Amino acid sequence: MTPSAATPAYRRLSVEERRSQLLDTALSLFAHRAPEDVSLDDVAETAGVSRPLVYRYFPGGKQQLYEAALRSAAEELRQCFDEPRQGPPLLRLSRALDRYLTFVDEHGTGFSALLQGGSVVETSRTTAIVDGVRRAAAEHIFGHLGVVDPGPRLRMTVRMWITAVEAASLIWLDEDKQPPAGELRDWLVEQFVAVLTVTAGRDAQTAALLGTLAGEG
Amino acid sequence: MTPSAATPAYRRLSVEERRSQLLDTALSLFAHRAPEDVSLDDVAETAGVSRPLVYRYFPGGKQQLYEAALRSAAEELRQCFDEPRQGPPLLRLSRALDRYLTFVDEHGTGFSALLQGGSVVETSRTTAIVDGVRRAAAEHIFGHLGVVDPGPRLRMTVRMWITAVEAASLIWLDEDKQPPAGELRDWLVEQFVAVLTVTAGRDAQTAALLGTLAGEG
Numbered sequence: 001m002t003p004s005a006a007t008p009a010y011r012r013l014s015v016e017e018r019r020s021q022l023l024d025t026a027l028s029l030f031a032h033r034a035p036e037d038v039s040l041d042d043v044a045e046t047a048g049v050s051r052p053l054v055y056r057y058f059p060g061g062k063q064q065l066y067e068a069a070l071r072s073a074a075e076e077l078r079q080c081f082d083e084p085r086q087g088p089p090l091l092r093l094s095r096a097l098d099r100y101l102t103f104v105d106e107h108g109t110g111f112s113a114l115l116q117g118g119s120v121v122e123t124s125r126t127t128a129i130v131d132g133v134r135r136a137a138a139e140h141i142f143g144h145l146g147v148v149d150p151g152p153r154l155r156m157t158v159r160m161w162i163t164a165v166e167a168a169s170l171i172w173l174d175e176d177k178q179p180p181a182g183e184l185r186d187w188l189v190e191q192f193v194a195v196l197t198v199t200a201g202r203d204a205q206t207a208a209l210l211g212t213l214a215g216e217g
Numbered sequence: 218m219t220p221s222a223a224t225p226a227y228r229r230l231s232v233e234e235r236r237s238q239l240l241d242t243a244l245s246l247f248a249h250r251a252p253e254d255v256s257l258d259d260v261a262e263t264a265g266v267s268r269p270l271v272y273r274y275f276p277g278g279k280q281q282l283y284e285a286a287l288r289s290a291a292e293e294l295r296q297c298f299d300e301p302r303q304g305p306p307l308l309r310l311s312r313a314l315d316r317y318l319t320f321v322d323e324h325g326t327g328f329s330a331l332l333q334g335g336s337v338v339e340t341s342r343t344t345a346i347v348d349g350v351r352r353a354a355a356e357h358i359f360g361h362l363g364v365v366d367p368g369p370r371l372r373m374t375v376r377m378w379i380t381a382v383e384a385a386s387l388i389w390l391d392e393d394k395q396p397p398a399g400e401l402r403d404w405l406v407e408q409f410v411a412v413l414t415v416t417a418g419r420d421a422q423t424a425a426l427l428g429t430l431a432g433e434g
Contacts, residue, residue, distance in 0.1 A: 152395060156388050160408075163384035164377040171373050178369060187419060191377075194411040202404060 019068075022047055022057055026069040030110030035066050070126055073110070074133045077103060081140040089144050089213060090189055096140070097165075097185045104169045105177065111169070137162050145209055153203040161192050236285075239264055239274055243286040247327025252283045287343055290327070291350045294320060298357040306361050306430060311406050313357070314382075318398045321386045328390070354379050362426055370420040374412050381408065 013021060025047040029038045040062060044054040058065045080099035083092045104111055138158050142150050150158070165188055172184060179187070193213070200207035230238060242264040246255045257279060261271040275282040297316035300309045321328055355375050359367050367375070382405055389401060396404070410430070417424040 152392055156385060156392075159388055160381040160384045164381045164412075167377045167380035168373060171376055175369055175373075183419075187415065190415045190418070191412050194415045195408050198404065198407045198411045201407070202400075 018053075019057055020072075022049075022054060022065075023069050023072045026065055027073060027107065027110060030066075030069060031106065031108045033109060035069075035110065036062075038062070038065075040065060067126060067129075069110075070129050073107065074129050077133050078136050081137055083140075083144065085144060090193070092144050093141070093192065094185060094189050097188055098181070100165075101169070101172075101181045101185060104173065105181065108173060111173070134159070134162055134166075146212070147205075147209060151203065151205050153199050154206045154209070157195050157199040157206065161195055164191065235270075236274055237289075239266075239271060239282075240286050240289045243282055244290060244324065244327060247283075247286060248323065248325045250326060252286075252327065253279075255279070255282075257282060284343060284346075286327075287346050290324065291346050294350050295353050298354055300357070300361065302361060306363075307406055307410070309361050310358070310409065311402060314402045314405055315398070317382075318386070318389075318402060321390065322394065322398065325390060328386070351376070351379055351383075363429070364422075364426060368420065368422050370416050371423045371426070374416040374423065378409050378412055 022043060025043050026038065029042055029046060040054045040058060041051055043065065044051045047054070054065075055061075058068065077100070080103055081096050083096050085092070138155070141158050141162075142148075147154065168184065168188060172178070193210075196206055196210055196213075200210045239260060242260050243255065246259055246263060257271045257275060258268055260282065261268045264271070271282075272278075275285065294317070297320055298313050300313045302309070355372070358375050358379075359365075364371065385401065385405060389395070410427075413423055413427055413430075417427045
């Protein structure tokens, strides 16, 4: 645990750089262990820095570290949804799903623990962070579809699909990442169209939207 | 708070009856308030019994009461899925959804708090109870569909649909129970068929199953 001259501890980092290094370290640990099993000491050891340093950055302890790492992961997730508004909307959805599945792939266990809840470090604050990502995903979808004021049926359909995608990613992690990411992505896009088609039979706004999607491919 | 001769406190109940009365009271309180906002004192007052009596039944306090109420709600939910194996499978699914939506309707806030997580009383034990209900729902569906050994794609499809149904019920509660339960039920059944149809294009087992469903209506 004693930092040697070879460890990153002696690189001079700015406060922001150091903070970001510690969060990256925490996220990499959460990828293989449940958040409650990761201590500040583990983060210090893995990052090759002294324990007091980590405690200085996260005086609130494990809970503060977890929330900060979660915020950072949520920010990364939101970036997955950032897709230029060009080309057929379903192709854009496909590309965003590619980035999302890469994120899920890289964050493994930490992602599951986070979404499955029941973690001892889960609070209403952490739930709000996760819900914020879900809301952002829905807003991105409506934006790309050109829907300004989604009605209740269209909104419910999109939110249900987002939840189903989350469930799919958790099951995917559980099942050794089968089917391959590319197949899962196409399957999820097909499901998106299928549930919109069902809703179109009950909702004029969704029917009009589907007409546009079919036209643009 | 002093029990009077008119309150149920003086009815002689067996241990099991008393326990069940207290759990029903707790569930009715959870229907309007988040679990962490319901104290053992509230339960005593609402049930019209003395506080020491409630503490005798739930010496573990609020957490024990919550877990016991959750177990009792989970048992009730499982009973929603109990449907005779007669008639077209989609009609059976429809009837089970009717009972499920009635349950959601009656348990309101408590149901949301439970499924949305982030509650201070949520633990890995309570998560396991909720997951057990989800698993039971999936098993019932496979049983009714006559699927003995569901492959990964069929299993993932059904689990995603169950999660989407949960999401729909939470949104439904948020949106003043619109659309009406009967319409929501039909919509969910249509989505079930739609996502199975998508999977059928990628999975022979699901394709065969869908053929049977279409035959039986």
